[in-house]
Amino acid sequence: MIRKILSTTAARLLIAFANLGIVWLAARTLGAEGMGTISLFILGISIIQMISAMVGGSALVYLVPRYPVVQLLLPSWLWAVFVSLSGSYLLCLFGLIPGELATSLAAVSLLQSLFSINQNIQLGQEKVLQYNFAAVFQTLTVLVTLAILFRVFGQRTIQSYITALFVSYIFGILLSFSGLSRRREKVKRWNPELFREIFRFGGYLQAASFMQLFNYRLSYYIIEKYFDRATLGIFSIGVQISESVWIISKSIALVQYARISNSKDSLYTRNLTLGFIKFTALFTTLITCILLMLPSDFFVLVFQSDFSNVNKVILSLAAGIIAVAVSLMFSHYFSGSGKPWHNTISSGIGLVFTIVLGFTLIPAMGIAGAGITASVSYIAGMTYQLLIFRKVADCRWSDFLIKKEDIVQVAGILRGRV
Template identity: 30%
Template sequence: MKETILKTFVSRFLILILNFGLVIYSTNMWGSSGKGLISIIIADLTIISFFANIFVGSSMSYFARKFRTEEILPFAYLWAVITGILIPVLFSSGHAAEYSGYLIGLSVMSSLLTANVNLFVGQQNIKMFNLYTVLQQLVHIIFIIIIVYCIKITSVNAYFIAQISCFTLLFFITAFQLIKKADFKKILISKDIGFQLFNYGWKIQLSTFLQFLNNRLSFYFLEYFRGIISVGVFSVGIAFSEAVWTVSRSLSVVLYADVVNDTDFNSAIEKTKVSLRISFLITLLFISIMLMIPAHWYAMIFGKDFGETKEIVLLLSPGILAIAVSNIIGHYFAGINKLRILNVKSLAGLIFTIISSFFIIPKWGIKAACIINSASYCLSSGILFWRFYQITEFHIRDFILSKKEIHLLIKKIVKTH
């Protein structure tokens, strides 16, 4: 498991670098208003993905070893197309109606690709999961370069065209890999299988959707009370948060794949604790590095509109660390199909976010959004942390790597080079 974690960490570190490169490029190319628009469209896309992920998300991973590929993939593809078209149409009367065509393309293709990638996770093919997760960033950047500098589309539309092209290309490649191993002559649309996929999927997506609202509701409050430019400035701080979370999310995927396929309770707990301490320490390291960077460097890198970035990161940092821990524990509970606690912790955080945002954001803007997000993250993570340690013993060493683990990590790193 530790070797898989290391490889996953390396791939996520690559994603982190690519993601920062993309953020830097987009802020300098399209400014705070362009970055704000991208953030709102991607937030809309994420909302749509929660509905799509009922079938294309964790259900694909959870049932990959329980049913044949040809029994579950048709449900995922059909659902991806239906939700990818219908839900963006409902959004078309909103703040970005002129971008509804792009939103449909992004929704359909990202959901189709997500189904394939999550199937790799369920098959414990973490190598393919890591590869295509990195390629989603890399190929997106390559398409942006082609569209902006070769085709000469320099508006913010280039960002969305490039992302749709990226998702489409990777979907066809992954579909070919999966379908060639399946026997579609034996395809059978079973109501029972469809029900099981839906029943598991909606429960886990409810928790994920509530947590997303925790993460993104501030965007909509800021847009309403302070305008799109404030969203753009705030979104860079959030981009830092999510870049750091790629580590814990990667570890979570590896853990989830192991827990789903592991029948030993003690083994699953131990794997969770290993992932927990690696996630905690690496996240702490990244936060420390970000806070050591001088404030004026952020303005120099991202543009003059983004001088507040270091302060935003500082205010968000307690919540960033809290989520890094809860991501691991949350995937443990998902792997053993204990989903109620995930809904409870997300709902608690969401209620806090809604109530506090109405009163604080209109007065103090971006700083208030940071404090609210961080406090909400700590609250919801604390609930999950408390529940996990009700079923196991708490030890400080759960957050400290042993000498043996440090030596093993160093040995693996040397081998990879």
């Protein structure tokens, strides 16, 4: 397991640096208003992806060890096509994305959904190395393509950013196909009972993910409503920098989910989760503190004067960033244990706080209010997961305290289960 976590962490670091490069290049080229438009486009993709993932999402990780891959791929692909086309039309109809970007949104959303389906199949087969390689390759392709379009061809437009996404997902899909292993069994390609099972299990997972997405991003729409896209661009940069702190927690959670989905030892999954919760909380707190020390002049130097208020966004998000890092451990424990409805309830609790506080604090406090809203929402959802985990896993409060032997315990878990 240690090799998988290290490779996943390395991959996440590469992706994080590449994403920062993409953000830096786009921000300096397109400015705050351009970043605001891009944020809306990416949010549109995320919304469509959440719905598409009801069939082709992380439920596949749980189902791959239990069903033939060919029976999982067909319904996932068909659902992805339907959702990408209809979702893009509806988002444009309700004015949630600029109308001229509707066709591009449909194309990029479909490609991302197909790429994600292949990635989840790989993860369900515990092909973590192939999963990581495809993810890194896709992100680096965006950066390289964007640099070529901006700097070599002088096409300094939002459409260049979209083209870079399109190219990256094309190559990513081709690469991810090579990592899939398909059992050569004589089975029917279409399994109606399995389709219902995917919807049932995936529905719980994606209801949670969909609500969590709006916990993360509803503030984007509120900021644009009460302010402008330039303000949204500043907030989005602060959010992306803050969320880069989740590198370690996402890496651990990814391997944790695959391992728990393939394990029947409840004591092992409990100890695994407890150990990773403590490690994640410590590491995320340390990195967040370092991030908070960066002055506003640093962000002006990196992203230009438009982004002088980025440090205010990071400060208001700090507590929530730590809460989400811990929440990821709980979420993957519940999903891998076949209890995804707890994540749905957690996200629903957070969404209530997001809606109530978002329309109260954001108009009054601007981007700082958006950050505070997100932090309160994240902490509320994580608190529910903590209480349920304690009950389900039969833990005492003292089990969550960090002790000297925790380091030895986590190291033993990593070495003992590869």
